[in-house]
Amino acid sequence: MSFSVYVDDAILHRALSVGLLGAKMEIPVKFCKRIGIRFIDTTGALKMKLSRILGVACLLFFSLSSWSATPPTVTIFVDATSAPRKIFHAKLKIPASAGDLTLYYPKWIPGEHAPAGPVIDLAGLKFTASGKTLKWRRDLLDGFTIHVEVPAGENEVSAELDLLSPATFEGGFSAGSSATDKMAVISWNQVLLYPKGWKSDDLTYVARLKLPANWKFGTALPIASTTGDQLNGETQITFQPASLTTLVDSPVITGEFLKVVKLADEPSTEMDIAADSAAALAPPQEVWDHYKNLVEQADKLFGAHHYRDYHFLLSLSDHVVHFGLEHHESNDSRIDERGLVDDTARKKEAGLLPHEYVHSWNGKYRRPADLATPDYQQPMQDDLLWVYEGLTQYLGEVLTARSSLLTPDQVRDDLALTAAALDHTPGRGWRNLQDTADAAQQLYFAPQAWHSWRRGVDFYDEDTLNWLWADVIIRQQSKGKKTLDDFCKLFHGAPSTPPMVKPYTFDDVVNALNQVVSYDWRGFWTERLTNHGPGAPLGGIEGSGWKLVYDEVPSEMERGGESNWHFIDVKYSIGIDLRENGTITDTIEGMPAAQAGIGPGMKLIAVNGRQYSAEILRDALKAGKSGTAPLELLVENTDYYKTYKLDYHGGERYPHLVRDDSKPDLLSEIYKAK
Numbered sequence: 237m238s239f240s241v242y243v244d245d246a247i248l249h250r251a252l253s254v255g256l257l258g259a260k261m262e263i264p265v266k267f268c269k270r271i272g273i274r275f276i277d278t279t280g281a282l283k284m285k286l287s288r289i290l291g292v293a294c295l296l297f298f299s300l301s302s303w304s305a306t307p308p309t310v311t312i313f314v315d316a317t318s319a320p321r322k323i324f325h326a327k328l329k330i331p332a333s334a335g336d337l338t339l340y341y342p343k344w345i346p347g348e349h350a351p352a353g354p355v356i357d358l359a360g361l362k363f364t365a366s367g368k369t370l371k372w373r374r375d376l377l378d379g380f381t382i383h384v385e386v387p388a389g390e391n392e393v394s395a396e397l398d399l400l401s402p403a404t405f406e407g408g409f410s411a412g413s414s415a416t417d418k419m420a421v422i423s424w425n426q427v428l429l430y431p432k433g434w435k436s437d438d439l440t441y442v443a444r445l446k447l448p449a450n451w452k453f454g455t456a457l458p459i460a461s462t463t464g465d466q467l468n469g470e471t472q473i474t475f476q477p478a479s480l481t482t483l484v485d486s487p488v489i490t491g492e493f494l495k496v497v498k499l500a501d502e503p504s505t506e507m508d509i510a511a512d513s514a515a516a517l518a519p520p521q522e523v524w525d526h527y528k529n530l531v532e533q534a535d536k537l538f539g540a541h542h543y544r545d546y547h548f549l550l551s552l553s554d555h556v557v558h559f560g561l562e563h564h565e566s567n568d569s570r571i572d573e574r575g576l577v578d579d580t581a582r583k584k585e586a587g588l589l590p591h592e593y594v595h596s597w598n599g600k601y602r603r604p605a606d607l608a609t610p611d612y613q614q615p616m617q618d619d620l621l622w623v624y625e626g627l628t629q630y631l632g633e634v635l636t637a638r639s640s641l642l643t644p645d646q647v648r649d650d651l652a653l654t655a656a657a658l659d660h661t662p663g664r665g666w667r668n669l670q671d672t673a674d675a676a677q678q679l680y681f682a683p684q685a686w687h688s689w690r691r692g693v694d695f696y697d698e699d700t701l702n703w704l705w706a707d708v709i710i711r712q713q714s715k716g717k718k719t720l721d722d723f724c725k726l727f728h729g730a731p732s733t734p735p736m737v738k739p740y741t742f743d744d745v746v747n748a749l750n751q752v753v754s755y756d757w758r759g760f761w762t763e764r765l766t767n768h769g770p771g772a773p774l775g776g777i778e779g780s781g782w783k784l785v786y787d788e789v790p791s792e793m794e795r796g797g798e799s800n801w802h803f804i805d806v807k808y809s810i811g812i813d814l815r816e817n818g819t820i821t822d823t824i825e826g827m828p829a830a831q832a833g834i835g836p837g838m839k840l841i842a843v844n845g846r847q848y849s850a851e852i853l854r855d856a857l858k859a860g861k862s863g864t865a866p867l868e869l870l871v872e873n874t875d876y877y878k879t880y881k882l883d884y885h886g887g888e889r890y891p892h893l894v895r896d897d898s899k900p901d902l903l904s905e906i907y908k909a910k
């Protein structure tokens with residue numbers, strides 16, 4: 237006799253399939269009793285009574301679940317006491333059975349939208365079982381996969397590994413420079429391995445962390461206990477068991493100079509700020525007030541939250557890489573050491589924390605289905621980053637204004653710079669906005685040279701303009717009764733939940749917008765994503781009652797950017813982006829410098845026969861307005877010197893927004909605190 241199992245219930249069928257693939261499989265007896273399972277023999281002659289059938293079915297499930305075990309619990313101990321030497325040691329204990337144990341080093345890093353896990357910095361790998369060293373080999377088709385040979389009779393493998401954190405300044409997001417003599421950020425994905433066959437949600441990690449003597453710490457990862465070593469001052473933290481998803485989503489900031497600033501209660505919201513000096517942690521009181529406003533304004537925008545508590549992990553250092561990375565319950569944001577205390581630096585970085593905070597709603601809770609991957613090895617698809625990052629960029633700027641981190645004038649100046657830069661991006665002619673998202677996993681790592689022709693991850697900036705446009709359309713179509721805030725409440729808001737992922741598709745975005753106000757949103761976004769210009773999409777700026785213009789006086793934000801990031805902006809006059817030292821980082825196709833033969837990578841040596849400086853160049857642009865002689869630029873290119881003549885007489889040009897009095901001022905309305 238042979239028999240087959242027929243399953244009437246589609247849900248059970250899915251559960252059974254998952255079980256066969258090795259995921260968690262626990263079907264209680266009472267569930268077996270509720271589902272319709274029929275056993276028939278191949279002749280159809282045998283009829284069994286229902287009670288007996290159910291008994292056999294449950295036995296079958298029991299035997300299935302005994303070979304597809306419950307997900308393992310991994311313990312991990314990270315020794316960060318050598319952080320100033322920029323090496324981190326980790327030890328893991330991983331349940332295993334005889335045969336091949338396949339382990340993964342996280343490859344696709346959430347929020348980085350790319351296979352950016354620093355596997356090149358993984359060193360000191362050693363596997364043992366019962367004290368004996370085990371053989372291992374890297375997978376030939378995927379360098380992030382390690383195969384360990386587990387001998388018979390063993391049920392646990394001990395792993396040792398080191399993370400070699402960049403020793404000199406290096407970019408690359410969380411894989412870039414992350415430790416100094418005084419502070420460090422620990423990203424758990426960089427110091428662990430995980431076993432194949434499980435979703436990151438299903439694996440449990442019990443983590444312990446040891447810190448350098450007298451270093452304090454901040455993290456959203458719930459703590460079980462903290463012990464301090466009386467002799468050497470080293471702190472050891474034991475965290476509560478957490479899923480691998482939560483662990484990787486909860487970095488730890490640590491340092492000698494660490495300040496905790498409470499921003500709100502219920503849910504508890506705080507800043508944990510580590511700096512390379514105590515002085516960097518003492519900005520004017522109004523700075524903390526503005527960040528308190530940020531939490532209040534975000535609450536009013538979304539009307540609910542999706543974290544248990546929230547930590548802004550802020551690094552202030554000139555030696556760690558500068559970027560921001562979002563998490564459900566925290567963000568890992570890194571700026572200059574004087575990024576809070578220096579007025580100019582503070583203004584230029586003011587939008588960073590609002591952006592990363594918005595991601596808790598837009599990106600972590602609501603996430604494009606193509607980015608909601610079950611583990612860190614499955615490739616991510618970046619096609620909806622125009623919502624994930626673009627909407628976040630727009631809302632981040634709105635909240636920057638509403639929380640008074642910048643004045644409305646300053647936010648508007650930033651918007652003018654965004655619009656003007658896109659207006660001088662001829663690459664829009666060949667690469668549409670959708671392709672900047674589709675190719676994001678490469679474009680995040682693109683060089684600065686040829687930026688305006690190659691294009692970069694423009695879905696941040698171009699979609700700031702596009703979501704403003706959408707906001708304006710909602711306000712116009714609803715005659716001022718609805719705004720994009722209503723979309724945020726509908727799409728990202730109530731009910732409040734702990735961290736969870738609610739995936740969405742393009743259709744979901746279109747449908748939600750239509751629930752706010754009926755409009756051809758599909759047509760709108762399709763046009764915005766596939767449009768080739770020419771010029772930037774300015775419908776939102778113009779619809780909100782403002783116009784993009786150029787004059788000879790740079791805005792406060794323009795000058796601030798130049799001094800903060802050490803570049804000279806003559807993009808809108810002769811079409812050159814250059815560093816303070818004269819190195820040309822980009823030239824804009826079709827503009828005077830490119831037409832004369834100048835390209836990225838060359839170096840400006842002299843202007844009209846006199847040694848180059850920013851002032852000399854600006855003076856020459858001004859003087860050229862009233863003359864007819866060409867602007868002469870002596871340029872060095874691969875050891876050769878050549879003078880290029882530019883027939884340019886337009887003077888200096890810098891972007892601004894000015895009011896269009898024929899229309900209502902919606903932009904100022906959008907920027908007003910709620």
Ligand SMILES: [Zn+2]
Pocket residue numbers: 562591592595624625628
């Ligand atoms: Zn972002």
